[in-house]
Amino acid sequence: MTHEVEVGPAAELVPGTIRGAGRYAVGNSAGEPFAVTRRCRHLGADLAGGSIDGDGCLVCPWHGANYDVASGRMTRGPQGIFAKVPGLGAGFKLLTRILPLGRGALVERDGTMFVR
Numbered sequence: 001m002t003h004e005v006e007v008g009p010a011a012e013l014v015p016g017t018i019r020g021a022g023r024y025a026v027g028n029s030a031g032e033p034f035a036v037t038r039r040c041r042h043l044g045a046d047l048a049g050g051s052i053d054g055d056g057c058l059v060c061p062w063h064g065a066n067y068d069v070a071s072g073r074m075t076r077g078p079q080g081i082f083a084k085v086p087g088l089g090a091g092f093k094l095l096t097r098i099l100p101l102g103r104g105a106l107v108e109r110d111g112t113m114f115v116r
């Protein structure tokens, strides 16, 4: 049997929401619920503490890297001082083409969302 973790009431997973559930960051990007593994590929920040930007990307709370939640790939590298390191952002974007964030499967039962 596949292990499931309760996320919470489906009605509370409104666009722009993100929360942690087990090893996943679960949220809603532009009306589409998603679940991705919650450790940033850069330095391991908890992506469940991040945010959703205007393009629907998941933004890392530590250094602002962006992720496409559908593919799990980084679409913008770490910002701040890290953005000044030549090739760093491109390197992480390439890394997540090979090792994207994992994606969980969401299921809703009786108004409650679960991830597995």
Ligand code: FES
Binding pocket: 040, 041, 042, 043, 044, 045, 060, 061, 062, 063, 064, 065, 077, 078, 079
């Ligand atoms: S830990 Fe996520 S961008 Fe640095």
